[in-house]
Amino acid sequence: MRVNEAGWDRVLRVVLGIVLLVLGWGGIVSGGWGTVFKILGFVPLLTGLVGWCPLYALLKVRTNKA
Amino acid sequence: MNLEQWQEMLRRASRPFIVEFWAPWCGPCRVMAPLLERVAHKFEERIDLVRINADDSPEVVQALGILGIPTLIGFDGTREVFRRMGMQSESTLERLFEALADGKSSAVSSPSLMERLLRLVSGTVILALGWSNGPAVVLMLLGAALIFSAVYDRCPLYNALALRVKSWLQSG
Incomplete structure:
Protein backbone atom coordinates (compact mmCIF):
# COMPACT_ATOMS: atom_id res chain seq x y z
CA MET A 1 0.00 0.00 0.00
CA ARG A 2 1.98 2.96 -1.29
CA VAL A 3 1.19 6.50 -0.19
CA ASN A 4 -0.75 8.31 -2.94
CA GLU A 5 -1.57 11.59 -1.16
CA ALA A 6 0.53 14.73 -0.96
CA GLY A 7 1.24 16.40 2.38
CA TRP A 8 -1.34 19.16 1.82
CA ASP A 9 -3.92 16.54 0.83
CA ARG A 10 -3.32 14.59 4.04
CA VAL A 11 -3.56 17.69 6.25
CA LEU A 12 -6.77 18.74 4.47
CA ARG A 13 -8.34 15.30 5.00
CA VAL A 14 -7.38 15.16 8.68
CA VAL A 15 -8.77 18.66 9.29
CA LEU A 16 -11.98 17.78 7.42
CA GLY A 17 -12.31 14.55 9.38
CA ILE A 18 -11.77 16.31 12.70
CA VAL A 19 -14.36 19.00 11.80
CA LEU A 20 -16.96 16.36 10.84
CA LEU A 21 -16.28 14.33 13.99
CA VAL A 22 -16.50 17.40 16.23
CA LEU A 23 -19.77 18.41 14.53
CA GLY A 24 -21.20 14.90 14.99
CA TRP A 25 -19.77 13.69 18.31
CA GLY A 26 -19.68 17.18 19.83
CA GLY A 27 -23.44 17.46 19.45
CA ILE A 28 -23.22 20.60 17.30
CA VAL A 29 -25.21 18.84 14.58
CA SER A 30 -27.88 16.45 15.84
CA GLY A 31 -30.37 14.08 14.23
CA GLY A 32 -29.68 12.22 10.99
CA TRP A 33 -26.87 14.52 9.86
CA GLY A 34 -25.21 14.21 13.25
CA THR A 35 -25.13 10.43 12.88
CA VAL A 36 -23.82 10.73 9.32
CA PHE A 37 -21.02 13.07 10.48
CA LYS A 38 -20.17 10.73 13.39
CA ILE A 39 -19.42 7.93 10.92
CA LEU A 40 -18.36 9.82 7.80
CA GLY A 41 -15.73 11.85 9.69
CA PHE A 42 -13.58 8.76 10.13
CA VAL A 43 -13.20 8.30 6.35
CA PRO A 44 -11.15 11.43 5.54
CA LEU A 45 -9.42 11.20 8.93
CA LEU A 46 -8.16 7.65 8.38
CA THR A 47 -7.27 8.11 4.70
CA GLY A 48 -5.39 11.29 5.69
CA LEU A 49 -3.51 9.58 8.51
CA VAL A 50 -2.57 6.55 6.42
CA GLY A 51 -1.75 8.65 3.34
CA TRP A 52 -3.51 6.24 0.99
CA CYS A 53 -6.87 6.82 -0.65
CA PRO A 54 -8.62 3.75 -2.13
CA LEU A 55 -10.60 5.95 -4.51
CA TYR A 56 -7.38 7.46 -5.87
CA ALA A 57 -5.98 3.95 -6.32
CA LEU A 58 -9.14 2.88 -8.14
CA LEU A 59 -9.07 5.91 -10.46
CA LYS A 60 -5.26 5.66 -10.77
CA VAL A 61 -4.69 9.25 -9.68
CA ARG A 62 -2.35 10.60 -7.02
CA THR A 63 -1.60 14.00 -5.55
CA ASN A 64 1.96 13.18 -4.49
CA LYS A 65 4.95 12.58 -6.72
CA ALA A 66 5.20 9.01 -8.04
CA MET B 1 33.25 13.57 18.22
CA ASN B 2 32.30 17.25 18.23
CA LEU B 3 29.66 18.97 16.11
CA GLU B 4 32.11 20.16 13.46
CA GLN B 5 33.54 16.68 13.01
CA TRP B 6 30.00 15.29 12.71
CA GLN B 7 29.00 17.84 10.06
CA GLU B 8 32.22 17.18 8.18
CA MET B 9 31.50 13.46 8.26
CA LEU B 10 27.97 14.06 6.95
CA ARG B 11 29.32 16.14 4.07
CA ARG B 12 31.92 13.54 3.13
CA ALA B 13 29.63 10.50 3.34
CA SER B 14 29.70 8.81 -0.05
CA ARG B 15 27.25 6.02 0.76
CA PRO B 16 24.45 5.30 3.24
CA PHE B 17 25.51 4.81 6.84
CA ILE B 18 24.09 3.92 10.23
CA VAL B 19 25.09 5.74 13.39
CA GLU B 20 24.89 4.05 16.75
CA PHE B 21 24.89 6.15 19.91
CA TRP B 22 26.18 4.09 22.82
CA ALA B 23 27.95 4.41 26.16
CA PRO B 24 30.30 2.06 28.06
CA TRP B 25 27.96 1.88 31.08
CA CYS B 26 24.90 1.00 28.95
CA GLY B 27 23.91 -2.67 29.36
CA PRO B 28 21.68 -2.97 26.26
CA CYS B 29 24.48 -1.34 24.20
CA ARG B 30 26.92 -4.05 25.35
CA VAL B 31 24.41 -6.79 24.49
CA MET B 32 23.67 -5.30 21.07
CA ALA B 33 27.31 -4.55 20.15
CA PRO B 34 28.27 -8.05 18.88
CA LEU B 35 24.98 -8.36 16.95
CA LEU B 36 25.53 -4.97 15.38
CA GLU B 37 29.12 -5.77 14.46
CA ARG B 38 28.07 -9.07 12.90
CA VAL B 39 25.36 -7.43 10.77
CA ALA B 40 27.61 -4.47 9.89
CA HIS B 41 30.29 -6.93 8.74
CA LYS B 42 27.74 -8.64 6.50
CA PHE B 43 26.83 -5.32 4.86
CA GLU B 44 30.29 -3.72 4.95
CA GLU B 45 30.42 -3.44 1.15
CA ARG B 46 27.30 -1.26 1.05
CA ILE B 47 26.71 0.36 4.43
CA ASP B 48 29.06 2.10 6.86
CA LEU B 49 28.60 1.85 10.59
CA VAL B 50 29.62 4.78 12.77
CA ARG B 51 29.65 4.20 16.51
CA ILE B 52 29.51 7.36 18.63
CA ASN B 53 30.14 7.35 22.36
CA ALA B 54 27.30 9.54 23.65
CA ASP B 55 29.27 10.54 26.76
CA ASP B 56 32.14 11.91 24.65
CA SER B 57 29.88 13.67 22.12
CA PRO B 58 27.34 15.84 23.99
CA GLU B 59 27.11 18.39 21.14
CA VAL B 60 26.18 15.75 18.58
CA VAL B 61 23.74 14.11 21.02
CA GLN B 62 22.01 17.45 21.53
CA ALA B 63 22.04 18.40 17.84
CA LEU B 64 20.41 15.11 16.82
CA GLY B 65 17.93 15.11 19.72
CA ILE B 66 19.04 11.75 21.12
CA LEU B 67 16.69 10.87 23.96
CA GLY B 68 18.20 7.56 25.05
CA ILE B 69 20.77 4.94 24.20
CA PRO B 70 21.30 2.79 22.32
CA THR B 71 19.89 4.78 19.38
CA LEU B 72 20.42 3.83 15.75
CA ILE B 73 19.95 6.40 13.00
CA GLY B 74 20.10 5.55 9.31
CA PHE B 75 21.36 8.23 6.93
CA ASP B 76 21.13 8.29 3.15
CA GLY B 77 23.40 11.18 2.26
CA THR B 78 22.55 13.92 4.74
CA ARG B 79 18.95 12.78 5.09
CA GLU B 80 17.86 10.86 8.18
CA VAL B 81 15.70 7.97 7.00
CA PHE B 82 15.01 6.04 10.18
CA ARG B 83 15.64 6.12 13.89
CA ARG B 84 15.36 3.31 16.40
CA MET B 85 15.78 3.69 20.14
CA GLY B 86 16.51 0.79 22.48
CA MET B 87 18.05 -2.61 21.90
CA GLN B 88 17.26 -4.24 18.55
CA SER B 89 17.28 -7.92 17.68
CA GLU B 90 19.69 -9.23 15.06
CA SER B 91 16.83 -9.79 12.60
CA THR B 92 15.66 -6.20 13.04
CA LEU B 93 19.21 -4.94 12.52
CA GLU B 94 19.46 -6.96 9.32
CA ARG B 95 16.15 -5.56 8.12
CA LEU B 96 17.33 -1.99 8.81
CA PHE B 97 20.68 -2.50 7.04
CA GLU B 98 19.04 -4.24 4.09
CA ALA B 99 16.37 -1.55 3.65
CA LEU B 100 18.99 1.19 3.72
CA ALA B 101 21.28 -0.68 1.32
CA ASP B 102 18.44 -1.36 -1.13
CA GLY B 103 17.11 2.22 -0.98
CA LYS B 104 13.84 0.93 0.47
CA SER B 105 14.18 2.79 3.71
CA SER B 106 10.56 4.00 3.56
CA ALA B 107 9.66 0.45 4.68
CA VAL B 108 11.47 0.97 7.98
CA SER B 109 11.32 4.74 8.29
CA SER B 110 9.99 6.46 11.37
CA PRO B 111 6.92 8.70 11.05
CA SER B 112 7.80 12.20 9.81
Whole structure:
Protein backbone atom coordinates (compact mmCIF):
# COMPACT_ATOMS: atom_id res chain seq x y z
CA MET A 1 0.00 0.00 0.00
CA ARG A 2 1.98 2.96 -1.29
CA VAL A 3 1.19 6.50 -0.19
CA ASN A 4 -0.75 8.31 -2.94
CA GLU A 5 -1.57 11.59 -1.16
CA ALA A 6 0.53 14.73 -0.96
CA GLY A 7 1.24 16.40 2.38
CA TRP A 8 -1.34 19.16 1.82
CA ASP A 9 -3.92 16.54 0.83
CA ARG A 10 -3.32 14.59 4.04
CA VAL A 11 -3.56 17.69 6.25
CA LEU A 12 -6.77 18.74 4.47
CA ARG A 13 -8.34 15.30 5.00
CA VAL A 14 -7.38 15.16 8.68
CA VAL A 15 -8.77 18.66 9.29
CA LEU A 16 -11.98 17.78 7.42
CA GLY A 17 -12.31 14.55 9.38
CA ILE A 18 -11.77 16.31 12.70
CA VAL A 19 -14.36 19.00 11.80
CA LEU A 20 -16.96 16.36 10.84
CA LEU A 21 -16.28 14.33 13.99
CA VAL A 22 -16.50 17.40 16.23
CA LEU A 23 -19.77 18.41 14.53
CA GLY A 24 -21.20 14.90 14.99
CA TRP A 25 -19.77 13.69 18.31
CA GLY A 26 -19.68 17.18 19.83
CA GLY A 27 -23.44 17.46 19.45
CA ILE A 28 -23.22 20.60 17.30
CA VAL A 29 -25.21 18.84 14.58
CA SER A 30 -27.88 16.45 15.84
CA GLY A 31 -30.37 14.08 14.23
CA GLY A 32 -29.68 12.22 10.99
CA TRP A 33 -26.87 14.52 9.86
CA GLY A 34 -25.21 14.21 13.25
CA THR A 35 -25.13 10.43 12.88
CA VAL A 36 -23.82 10.73 9.32
CA PHE A 37 -21.02 13.07 10.48
CA LYS A 38 -20.17 10.73 13.39
CA ILE A 39 -19.42 7.93 10.92
CA LEU A 40 -18.36 9.82 7.80
CA GLY A 41 -15.73 11.85 9.69
CA PHE A 42 -13.58 8.76 10.13
CA VAL A 43 -13.20 8.30 6.35
CA PRO A 44 -11.15 11.43 5.54
CA LEU A 45 -9.42 11.20 8.93
CA LEU A 46 -8.16 7.65 8.38
CA THR A 47 -7.27 8.11 4.70
CA GLY A 48 -5.39 11.29 5.69
CA LEU A 49 -3.51 9.58 8.51
CA VAL A 50 -2.57 6.55 6.42
CA GLY A 51 -1.75 8.65 3.34
CA TRP A 52 -3.51 6.24 0.99
CA CYS A 53 -6.87 6.82 -0.65
CA PRO A 54 -8.62 3.75 -2.13
CA LEU A 55 -10.60 5.95 -4.51
CA TYR A 56 -7.38 7.46 -5.87
CA ALA A 57 -5.98 3.95 -6.32
CA LEU A 58 -9.14 2.88 -8.14
CA LEU A 59 -9.07 5.91 -10.46
CA LYS A 60 -5.26 5.66 -10.77
CA VAL A 61 -4.69 9.25 -9.68
CA ARG A 62 -2.35 10.60 -7.02
CA THR A 63 -1.60 14.00 -5.55
CA ASN A 64 1.96 13.18 -4.49
CA LYS A 65 4.95 12.58 -6.72
CA ALA A 66 5.20 9.01 -8.04
CA MET B 1 33.25 13.57 18.22
CA ASN B 2 32.30 17.25 18.23
CA LEU B 3 29.66 18.97 16.11
CA GLU B 4 32.11 20.16 13.46
CA GLN B 5 33.54 16.68 13.01
CA TRP B 6 30.00 15.29 12.71
CA GLN B 7 29.00 17.84 10.06
CA GLU B 8 32.22 17.18 8.18
CA MET B 9 31.50 13.46 8.26
CA LEU B 10 27.97 14.06 6.95
CA ARG B 11 29.32 16.14 4.07
CA ARG B 12 31.92 13.54 3.13
CA ALA B 13 29.63 10.50 3.34
CA SER B 14 29.70 8.81 -0.05
CA ARG B 15 27.25 6.02 0.76
CA PRO B 16 24.45 5.30 3.24
CA PHE B 17 25.51 4.81 6.84
CA ILE B 18 24.09 3.92 10.23
CA VAL B 19 25.09 5.74 13.39
CA GLU B 20 24.89 4.05 16.75
CA PHE B 21 24.89 6.15 19.91
CA TRP B 22 26.18 4.09 22.82
CA ALA B 23 27.95 4.41 26.16
CA PRO B 24 30.30 2.06 28.06
CA TRP B 25 27.96 1.88 31.08
CA CYS B 26 24.90 1.00 28.95
CA GLY B 27 23.91 -2.67 29.36
CA PRO B 28 21.68 -2.97 26.26
CA CYS B 29 24.48 -1.34 24.20
CA ARG B 30 26.92 -4.05 25.35
CA VAL B 31 24.41 -6.79 24.49
CA MET B 32 23.67 -5.30 21.07
CA ALA B 33 27.31 -4.55 20.15
CA PRO B 34 28.27 -8.05 18.88
CA LEU B 35 24.98 -8.36 16.95
CA LEU B 36 25.53 -4.97 15.38
CA GLU B 37 29.12 -5.77 14.46
CA ARG B 38 28.07 -9.07 12.90
CA VAL B 39 25.36 -7.43 10.77
CA ALA B 40 27.61 -4.47 9.89
CA HIS B 41 30.29 -6.93 8.74
CA LYS B 42 27.74 -8.64 6.50
CA PHE B 43 26.83 -5.32 4.86
CA GLU B 44 30.29 -3.72 4.95
CA GLU B 45 30.42 -3.44 1.15
CA ARG B 46 27.30 -1.26 1.05
CA ILE B 47 26.71 0.36 4.43
CA ASP B 48 29.06 2.10 6.86
CA LEU B 49 28.60 1.85 10.59
CA VAL B 50 29.62 4.78 12.77
CA ARG B 51 29.65 4.20 16.51
CA ILE B 52 29.51 7.36 18.63
CA ASN B 53 30.14 7.35 22.36
CA ALA B 54 27.30 9.54 23.65
CA ASP B 55 29.27 10.54 26.76
CA ASP B 56 32.14 11.91 24.65
CA SER B 57 29.88 13.67 22.12
CA PRO B 58 27.34 15.84 23.99
CA GLU B 59 27.11 18.39 21.14
CA VAL B 60 26.18 15.75 18.58
CA VAL B 61 23.74 14.11 21.02
CA GLN B 62 22.01 17.45 21.53
CA ALA B 63 22.04 18.40 17.84
CA LEU B 64 20.41 15.11 16.82
CA GLY B 65 17.93 15.11 19.72
CA ILE B 66 19.04 11.75 21.12
CA LEU B 67 16.69 10.87 23.96
CA GLY B 68 18.20 7.56 25.05
CA ILE B 69 20.77 4.94 24.20
CA PRO B 70 21.30 2.79 22.32
CA THR B 71 19.89 4.78 19.38
CA LEU B 72 20.42 3.83 15.75
CA ILE B 73 19.95 6.40 13.00
CA GLY B 74 20.10 5.55 9.31
CA PHE B 75 21.36 8.23 6.93
CA ASP B 76 21.13 8.29 3.15
CA GLY B 77 23.40 11.18 2.26
CA THR B 78 22.55 13.92 4.74
CA ARG B 79 18.95 12.78 5.09
CA GLU B 80 17.86 10.86 8.18
CA VAL B 81 15.70 7.97 7.00
CA PHE B 82 15.01 6.04 10.18
CA ARG B 83 15.64 6.12 13.89
CA ARG B 84 15.36 3.31 16.40
CA MET B 85 15.78 3.69 20.14
CA GLY B 86 16.51 0.79 22.48
CA MET B 87 18.05 -2.61 21.90
CA GLN B 88 17.26 -4.24 18.55
CA SER B 89 17.28 -7.92 17.68
CA GLU B 90 19.69 -9.23 15.06
CA SER B 91 16.83 -9.79 12.60
CA THR B 92 15.66 -6.20 13.04
CA LEU B 93 19.21 -4.94 12.52
CA GLU B 94 19.46 -6.96 9.32
CA ARG B 95 16.15 -5.56 8.12
CA LEU B 96 17.33 -1.99 8.81
CA PHE B 97 20.68 -2.50 7.04
CA GLU B 98 19.04 -4.24 4.09
CA ALA B 99 16.37 -1.55 3.65
CA LEU B 100 18.99 1.19 3.72
CA ALA B 101 21.28 -0.68 1.32
CA ASP B 102 18.44 -1.36 -1.13
CA GLY B 103 17.11 2.22 -0.98
CA LYS B 104 13.84 0.93 0.47
CA SER B 105 14.18 2.79 3.71
CA SER B 106 10.56 4.00 3.56
CA ALA B 107 9.66 0.45 4.68
CA VAL B 108 11.47 0.97 7.98
CA SER B 109 11.32 4.74 8.29
CA SER B 110 9.99 6.46 11.37
CA PRO B 111 6.92 8.70 11.05
CA SER B 112 7.80 12.20 9.81
CA LEU B 113 7.19 15.26 11.98
CA MET B 114 4.03 16.03 9.97
CA GLU B 115 2.72 12.49 10.49
CA ARG B 116 3.43 12.68 14.20
CA LEU B 117 1.60 16.00 14.47
CA LEU B 118 -1.41 14.74 12.50
CA ARG B 119 -1.66 11.67 14.74
CA LEU B 120 -1.19 13.67 17.94
CA VAL B 121 -3.76 16.32 17.04
CA SER B 122 -6.42 13.92 15.75
CA GLY B 123 -5.79 11.51 18.65
CA THR B 124 -6.19 14.28 21.20
CA VAL B 125 -9.42 15.51 19.57
CA ILE B 126 -10.89 11.99 19.45
CA LEU B 127 -9.84 11.35 23.05
CA ALA B 128 -11.56 14.58 24.13
CA LEU B 129 -14.68 13.75 22.11
CA GLY B 130 -14.77 10.30 23.71
CA TRP B 131 -14.41 11.82 27.18
CA SER B 132 -17.23 14.30 26.60
CA ASN B 133 -19.57 11.64 25.19
CA GLY B 134 -20.37 9.51 28.12
CA PRO B 135 -17.34 8.73 28.24
CA ALA B 136 -17.30 6.61 25.06
CA VAL B 137 -14.60 4.02 25.73
CA VAL B 138 -14.11 2.98 22.08
CA LEU B 139 -13.50 6.58 20.98
CA MET B 140 -11.13 7.16 23.89
CA LEU B 141 -9.18 3.99 23.08
CA LEU B 142 -8.94 5.03 19.43
CA GLY B 143 -7.68 8.48 20.46
CA ALA B 144 -5.12 6.96 22.83
CA ALA B 145 -3.96 4.53 20.13
CA LEU B 146 -3.49 7.41 17.68
CA ILE B 147 -1.50 9.42 20.22
CA PHE B 148 0.67 6.39 21.00
CA SER B 149 1.23 5.72 17.28
CA ALA B 150 2.81 9.18 17.05
CA VAL B 151 5.51 8.36 19.61
CA TYR B 152 5.72 4.56 19.84
CA ASP B 153 9.19 4.36 18.29
CA ARG B 154 10.56 6.74 20.94
CA CYS B 155 9.11 4.71 23.82
CA PRO B 156 11.82 2.56 25.51
CA LEU B 157 9.18 0.41 27.25
CA TYR B 158 7.48 -0.41 23.94
CA ASN B 159 10.84 -1.15 22.30
CA ALA B 160 11.83 -3.51 25.14
CA LEU B 161 8.45 -5.28 25.05
CA ALA B 162 8.41 -5.54 21.24
CA LEU B 163 11.89 -7.07 21.32
CA ARG B 164 10.80 -9.68 23.88
CA VAL B 165 7.65 -10.53 21.92
CA LYS B 166 9.64 -10.84 18.66
CA SER B 167 12.27 -13.12 20.20
CA TRP B 168 9.52 -15.15 21.89
CA LEU B 169 7.71 -15.55 18.56
CA GLN B 170 10.94 -16.52 16.79
CA SER B 171 11.88 -19.10 19.41
CA GLY B 172 8.34 -20.50 19.56
